[in-house]
Every structure is written in C-alpha cells, then in structure tokens.
Amino acid sequence: MILRQRPRGVIIIVMKLLEKLGELSLYYINQIGRMGIFLVLVCINIVKPPYYKISYVTKQIYLIGSLSIFVIVFTGVFTGMVLGLQGYNTLSKFGSEGFLGSAVALSLIRELGPVLTALMVTGRAGSAICAEIGIMRNSEQIDALECMAIDPHNYIMAPKFIAAIISMPLLTAIFDVVGIFGGYLIGVVQLGANEGAYFHSMYKNVEYNDVSMGFIKSLCFGLLVVWICSAKGYFVHLERKGGFGAEGVSRATTSAVVVSSVAVLVFDYFITSVLL
Amino acid sequence: MEPLIQLIDVRKKFGGQEVLKGVNLAIYEGKTTVIVGESGKGKSLVLKHILGLIKPDSGKVLVFGKDMNKIGSKELKDIRSHFGVLFQNAALFDSMTVFDNVALPLRERTNASEEEIKIIVNEKLNLMDIEYSNEKYPAQLSGGMRKRVGLARALVLNPKIVFFDEPTTGLDVAKSNEIYRVFHRTQTKLAYTAVIVSHDVPKIFKLADYVALIHEGIIQDCLTPEDFQTSENPAIRDFVEETMGLIYESEHVEG
Numbered sequence: 164m165i166l167r168q169r170p171r172g173v174i175i176i177v178m179k180l181l182e183k184l185g186e187l188s189l190y191y192i193n194q195i196g197r198m199g200i201f202l203v204l205v206c207i208n209i210v211k212p213p214y215y216k217i218s219y220v221t222k223q224i225y226l227i228g229s230l231s232i233f234v235i236v237f238t239g240v241f242t243g244m245v246l247g248l249q250g251y252n253t254l255s256k257f258g259s260e261g262f263l264g265s266a267v268a269l270s271l272i273r274e275l276g277p278v279l280t281a282l283m284v285t286g287r288a289g290s291a292i293c294a295e296i297g298i299m300r301n302s303e304q305i306d307a308l309e310c311m312a313i314d315p316h317n318y319i320m321a322p323k324f325i326a327a328i329i330s331m332p333l334l335t336a337i338f339d340v341v342g343i344f345g346g347y348l349i350g351v352v353q354l355g356a357n358e359g360a361y362f363h364s365m366y367k368n369v370e371y372n373d374v375s376m377g378f379i380k381s382l383c384f385g386l387l388v389v390w391i392c393s394a395k396g397y398f399v400h401l402e403r404k405g406g407f408g409a410e411g412v413s414r415a416t417t418s419a420v421v422v423s424s425v426a427v428l429v430f431d432y433f434i435t436s437v438l439l
Numbered sequence: 440m441e442p443l444i445q446l447i448d449v450r451k452k453f454g455g456q457e458v459l460k461g462v463n464l465a466i467y468e469g470k471t472t473v474i475v476g477e478s479g480k481g482k483s484l485v486l487k488h489i490l491g492l493i494k495p496d497s498g499k500v501l502v503f504g505k506d507m508n509k510i511g512s513k514e515l516k517d518i519r520s521h522f523g524v525l526f527q528n529a530a531l532f533d534s535m536t537v538f539d540n541v542a543l544p545l546r547e548r549t550n551a552s553e554e555e556i557k558i559i560v561n562e563k564l565n566l567m568d569i570e571y572s573n574e575k576y577p578a579q580l581s582g583g584m585r586k587r588v589g590l591a592r593a594l595v596l597n598p599k600i601v602f603f604d605e606p607t608t609g610l611d612v613a614k615s616n617e618i619y620r621v622f623h624r625t626q627t628k629l630a631y632t633a634v635i636v637s638h639d640v641p642k643i644f645k646l647a648d649y650v651a652l653i654h655e656g657i658i659q660d661c662l663t664p665e666d667f668q669t670s671e672n673p674a675i676r677d678f679v680e681e682t683m684g685l686i687y688e689s690e691h692v693e694g
Contacts, residue, residue, distance in 0.1 A: 298533075299532075302528065302530060302533070303526050303527075303528065303530035304530050304531075304532055304533075306490075306492055306526070306530065307524065307526060307530040307532075309490075309491075309492065309519070310490050310492070310519055310522055310524040310602075311519070311522075311524075311543070311544045311547070311548070311592075312516045312517075312519040312520040312522075312548060313543070313544070313547045313548065314512075314516070318547065
C-alpha cells in the first residue's frame, strides 16, 4: 500500500512545485509588463501637455540633487583618497607614479563616479521616493488624484524623473572632481608624487570619450533608479507578499533599493560593453 | 428620466471569490442615492467601479451614457472632471496644508490666478466652518475636520456628482451629525447629485432620495427610504430588522 501511494505523493509534490513556479513566473512577467507601461506613460507625460510646473521640478531637484551633495562629496573624497593610496603603492612598484593622476581620473570618470553616485542616490533619494509614493498609494492619495482628473504620472512622476535625470550627471561630476582632489591630497600632498605629473598625465590621458561615457552612464543610472524606485512605490499594493500598511511600504522600499543597486551594476556592464 | 450613472450586470472576482455577482443600479440627476449593506460586501467596490478605479470582469458601467471600460484616458479624465470624491479616510495630501489641499484641483485643472484661488478656497472653507485651519496640516486635524477639508476639496470645482465613501465612519454622533448638516447645506446650495456609501442606518435615510441594499453580491433593490423600510424583499427586511430592530428583548413584557 505504501509502495502504491509513493508515486502519487511525488506527482503531487512535482505538480505543486510546477504550480508555484508558474505562479512566480506570471507574477514577474506581470511586474515587468506594468513597470514597462509605467515608464512609457511617464515618458509620454514628460513630453506632452499639460506640462508639469517648473516649480515642481526645482523642488525635486532640491530633494534628489541638492540634499545628496553632502553624501556625494563625502564618499567622493574618500574614494579618491583610497584610489590615490592604492594607485601610488601599486604604480611606485613599477616606477610609474607619474601616471597616478590619469589612473585616479580614469577610474573615477569612467566607472566609479557614475556607479557610486547612483548607489548613493539610490540609498538617499531612491528609498525616499519609493516610501513617499507607497504611502500615497496606501492612503488613497493617488486614487484621490485620479478622481480629481489629475494624472499621477504627470503630477508626481514626471517632475521626479526630470529631476533625477538632471541631478545624476551633476552629482557624478561633483563626485569625479572631489575624488580627483582626494587622490591629489593623498598621492601628491601626503605621499609626495609629483604635482605636475599628476595633472599632466590626467590632461594627456583623459579623452572626450571617457567623459562622455561617464555622462551617458550617469544619465542611464538616473533614469533607472528613479524608474525602479517610483514604480515600486506606485505598485506597492500589487506586491507579491502583500503591500499593505507600513510593513508593505517598508518591504517595497527595501526591494526598490536592492533592485536598483543590482540593476545599476548589471547595466554598468552592458553600457560599458556597448560604449567601449 | 435617463439615469446619470448606470451599472448593468457588473461582476468582479478577487482570487477565486466573486464579490460582485451582477450588480444593477441606476443613479438619477440631482438625487441622493445611498448604498447600504454589511461591511465587506462590496459597497466601496461598487463606488470604485463607478469612479473608474477598478474595471469589472464583465458588465457595463455607464456614466453620462459612456461605458467606463471602453473610453480612452482623455475621455475618462473629462468624465472625472465632473466628479468630487470624499474618501473614507479623506485621503488628504499629508505634506500639504489644508489650504493647498483644497487649492490643488484649482491649481492643476484651471488657469485661475493665486488671488482667485484664495477667494474660492476661502469660500469653500467658510461653507465647511473651517476657515481658521488654513495653515494646518492634515495630521494636526481631528477626524471630523479632516472629512470637512476632504469635502471642501471635493466641492471646490463645483462637480456635478459627489461620491461619499463612508463619510461618518470613525466619528462620534455629534461629529457625524455635523458632517450630515454640512452635506445637506452644500447640496442645497450647489445642487449636486450625491452617491453615498454608508452603514449609518437609519440616520442616513433622512438624507436619501433612494436607498439601495447590496447583499450577496447584488443590489437587492433601490427604493425610496419609506418603501425600503416596508419592503417585502427578505434580504431588505432582514437588513432593516438587524439595523433598526431592538438590541435586546426585555424580560418584563407589559400587558
């Protein structure tokens, strides 16, 4: 009797596993679909009238950009200092300390500047965007906007998207400049590398393509972070594990930060491979 | 008379559970229609269908003769521009002051100057007796005041239809009466069509032109308050007895 029951039990377990797998796949396909439609709707609302007010965009630039400057300067200067330290010690083994400036600048401009800025903005502003929109969703404020014939894609999302796309390259530029200064502090002032060689190698080796790659990356990351964080908040009620109440918003915010950070690193590889 | 809003055989399922099993309802211009029923039976869901926030699995929701499922976003926006909604928890924007909350529809949907907006908002706040709370934030207001701000915001563009989702839930008797008085005063003045979802029976009957009972996923009937209370429909009779009957029976029977 036990022998006869065993195959049926296995079939039931396999069927349940398949059912779960199907359910998960459907959920994620649905999520990708609605996030795609969300992005298209926001982009349409950015370009077509009625236009959002400039004051809404400047307010968001202040919240996403200006308030992130301190964090960016702080992380930028320390990143540059570490690069200066590591770079000097490595290059001095080959007697190439003269290339320290270009090593620090290229690492920052092409790679570390856009990526670390995006990660910092995700942690500081992205989480705030997700939580704000999630709470608006759960307290029916977004429903209220729709019922007042005010499109939330236009009123809430468009200014945030524009602000993120404007702020991210500017923050990245600040990060790069401060990082180069941090590398100078350690490499030249503390460890005694030649000052002229530091700036001359930078001037010689950093090309327009390097700067444009960093700029394109920061634009893409800005869009990626604001898209994922606002969509996670906007669809908080459709979260798989239940997006209701404070716990739902906190879960969505955590997920927004994790997904954005991973997406930045993944897209960094793809953008680099396309632009190189 | 042609109904302003009509629901025809509206069905909606959540998961495996069918909450609306063929709702039929007509709402007429200038009248107050109250939808009553037990909690969790789909009263607010009916409202969300009319507002276009939820799409039915099957059936039609006609507003001004247009099917809400078949219209584009522009037409939906046009229809909603005639709506005013007072949500159950007022749904005020918590990072804005009372003034900014009420002014929002004017700023976003009209070309009125700040001076004109100030006059209109103050007039609406006066109508609600809360003109002194202009600079306060929603978190600094009591439940009753929040509802009045929500109503002021709903009425600021003089809508044709105003929806009330449980307007007195969570309020004490005095505050509930105050909301009803404000409702009566504003409706007399602005002559809007009202759709109220409520379980505040029998008080709500005094304001209603029609009362509709939702039970077991369908509208059992939509009648005048007098007819509703004497209806022979078993579901309505049970509801009337449950909500208006004695709470306990006395042991001492006179006689």
